[in-house]
Amino acid sequence: MAEPIRRRSPLLPALILFLITWMAMAPASAAERTYLYAASSLTGAMTALAAELETTSGHQLIAVFGASSTLARQILQGAPAHIFISAHPLWMDKIADKDLLEPGSRRLIANNRLVVAASRADAAALDLANTKALLQRLGNGRLAMADPNHVPAGIYGKQALQTLGLWGMLQDRLAIASNVRIALSYIERGETPLGIVYASDLVGRPQVTAVALFPDQSHAPISYPMAVLRGRSNAATKAFQQLLQSDKGRAILTRFGFQPL
Incomplete structure (x- = not known):
């Protein structure tokens, strides 16, 4: 008795292709996460700026807030920050001293009282x-x-x-x-x-x-230096820097009580 012919479903190649594509993209998606480490006093402003960035450009920032000293120590220990915004130049200087900042990316973004x-x-x-x-x-x-x-x-x-x-x-x-x-x-x-x-x-x-x-x-001027970490520049960090310098970004900083620079 002849063995019945098993017909392969026409959906199988498409399913295999989908799975291969999904597996290839999953790690890349995780790798493309962009982390913003910012002083706790910036919580409201940076949350609003991150939302504006996603709305206007589609880029997502994962914000981590805390004392500038704590965040700087985490970065020095290898935390995956792409952008760091400190409430004091001292802690940005400590990261710069280790040559961990992207050249030319450091700038002051705002003052406070x-x-x-x-x-x-x-x-x-x-x-x-x-x-x-x-x-x-x-x-x-x-x-x-x-x-x-x-x-x-x-x-x-x-x-x-x-x-x-x-x-x-x-x-x-x-x-x-x-x-x-x-x-x-x-x-x-x-x-x-x-x-x-x-x-x-x-x-x-x-x-x-x-x-x-x-x-x-x-007291010393209360200024907020921002910088991109060395080797971490990407489309999201560039879009965020552009937003901060835009009228919309400056307006958001002002709304949250800062004096944009």
Whole structure:
């Protein structure tokens, strides 16, 4: 008895081709992910910029936020960052010292201001020259601020307090946070009556308000350097750089309380 002829489905070659194509593309898709490492104070602005980039160009950025010092250390240890935006040149310099920046990609993108913030329920203006009023405002509480040993907002805050002659009386009354957004959360939750944060941190945070503005000359300029990591330049990083320099990108930075450069 003759063995029946087995007819191959006409769909089989197409299925095999699809599987081969899918397997070839899957690793490439993972490799093409573009990571943006940015200071925590940039969370709102960079989230909006990443959304704008995807809408206008189709490029996706995976944003990672944290203290600039923490992110820089991760990059130095091999984290897969394509773009790094720091809240202080110190941490960008440390990466540059290891020759890890794409030549010509470093630039300043924005400035910020430093403020003393309080709950909106206690929004009376505070005169930083009046130490008695400052201590009364603190009461038995503490002053929230990011870690002055390595976090940019804390470094700037310590500089400002030292310039105004306030550091000695306040250094033992601090509530130290690992980044500026956590310092802000202490104020929002009523855990501290006052805190030192960036002006941009208060955008979209109705529970808190600025009660004092530190003079610009009381601390180093608060500027945000951005750079592409060496060998990580791609279509997405180039499109993001173009967006930052565009009117739309500058408008987004302004909307989130920054001064675009």
